[in-house]
Amino acid sequence: MRNLKKILLIVLILINTIILSACWNYREIDKFIIVAGMVIDKDKDTNKYILTGELIEPMRKGEKSGPESKIIQVKGDSIFNAIREGIELNGKKMYWGHSQIMIISEEIAKYDLMSVIDLVNRDTEIRGDMKIFVSKDNTASEILYKTYETGEEIISYKINEVLKNQKSISNYPDINFWELAKQLLAKGSSPIVPCINIEIQEGVPMFRVSGSNAFKGNKLVGNLNDIETKSALFIKDEVKGGFLVIESEVDGNKYKNTLEIFKSETKVKPEYKDNKLTMNINVEMDTGIIEIDGERDFIEKKGRQILQKDAEEYVKKNIKKVIDKAQTDFQSDIFGFAGIIMREMPKEWKEKIEPNWEEEFKKLDTNMQVKINIRNSALISKTIKVGE
Missing domain, CATH: 3.30.300.210 (Nutrient germinant receptor protein C, domain 3)
Incomplete structure (x- = not known):
């Protein structure tokens, strides 16, 4: 009996040594660039996807100020292709562990939503808990470009903060990709997704989240x-x-x-x-x-x-x-x-x-x-x- 206890103790120690020794999927962060948020449009002339991303460079040792973001834009025949094209601009792969939002254009919402859903569900690196919005502007990329010019640090995170405070207003829904996909798969029912657009206040462009977009199945059919x-x-x-x-x-x-x-x-x-x-x-x-x-x-x-x-x-x-x-x-x-x-x-x-x-x-x-x-x-x- 005493020998059995010793054997079990040794086995337990070995198991803990294997499991707790290190992070199994550890990656060097300096080899990646962090994605804070992503916007997807589609070029009507070429039918290519236009991906606009807000990227964050990790703070380097000795830096006292907070992280800063930059906006990049790439095109591709598919969304995944466009994501990989971003490597040519940065020399680094995109890291999605801190991404919080995705904004899609009305064009994507009307005719191509399932391509976006499929990518997020299929790709293990892209977060499924990202919040989703539909832009009411001519192009969804305007949300990032125009508000970025105002000098705000990380626009994507500020947009996400609006949804965190949704319960104080209740004028728009709070939904992420997993919830959206679940509702799309449900029989007979369809989701509503928050609207976002640019408004000019005292000459300064600012984003505004209000109202929602109604879907029928996987296609946008109107606004509330x-x-x-x-x-x-x-x-x-x-x-x-x-x-x-x-x-x-x-x-x-x-x-x-x-x-x-x-x-x-x-x-x-x-x-x-x-x-x-x-x-x-x-x-x-x-x-x-x-x-x-x-x-x-x-x-x-x-x-x-x-x-x-x-x-x-x-x-x-x-x-x-x-x-x-x-x-x-x-x-x-x-x-x-x-x-x-x-x-x-x-x-x-x-x-x-x-x-x-x-x-x-x-x-x-x-x-x-x-x-x-x-x-x-x-x-x-x-x-x-x-x-x-």
Whole structure:
């Protein structure tokens, strides 16, 4: 018995020596150049892919300032070919371990998305957790080139920071390549992807992430503005924060008050009765009054009831609008209804709904219930009035 314990101990030591001795895929970082972000366009004349990358040179010993980036652009008959062409400009292979974003043009999103998805899924070096955006500008490369000129250090990382703070706004979705590929492979449902574009503010070009792009299968079919996107995220139960600007009319006067969303939960329950499909959508959220327009009191009971009712109608109306748009304009289930029906009613889905899902989606009814709880009014318990 004692000899057996000794043998097991020796075997364990040998195994740990092999496993813990070093990093199995260690690489010398000075032989690579780090990719912070990548942008993909397509040349309409030559049909070649245009790859624009933001690259970071590793800090050398003795350097006190932070790392700096540079922008390069290469072309190729395939995306992988373009990536390898980048070696000719740098003399180094690209390292993807710190890449955070990929931006694709609307042209790629409409006609060639699967080439991008295939590359990311197939290539073991390219990160699948990179966040994805679709550019609304003429070329996606403008996002990097124009904002790079403003002197910002690493644009790709700043763009990624916007998505990290998505829950504070909820005007655009947060999605990476793995999630995108998963949604594309799901039966009947299609993804939405955040929009990015250049805006000029006081003469300075800046990037802006807002709204989303709707897909049908693997093709872009349209856009959703900020409000439409937030409404779609309510349905998908992906709103974790943000705000609502609510218009109320009292005694002939109009007021715009702002509610901050603290918590939101959506439950979607399908119902199939008499060969008719209905999606029951129940949204409940906790909010607080963050801004009051004018001297009208919306904090006391009567005013709060008016604000609550108007807020519930506002959310309900906008959810209905985005569903109508998806059914009529996109004819695409961007809400994931198909997956919910498959889980909740597998028999009905397989036998009655799935064979004609596209037509079923276009004509399905919705039954919406919205409950908004106004929990507080921030640091002030009453409306501020002039002279007080």
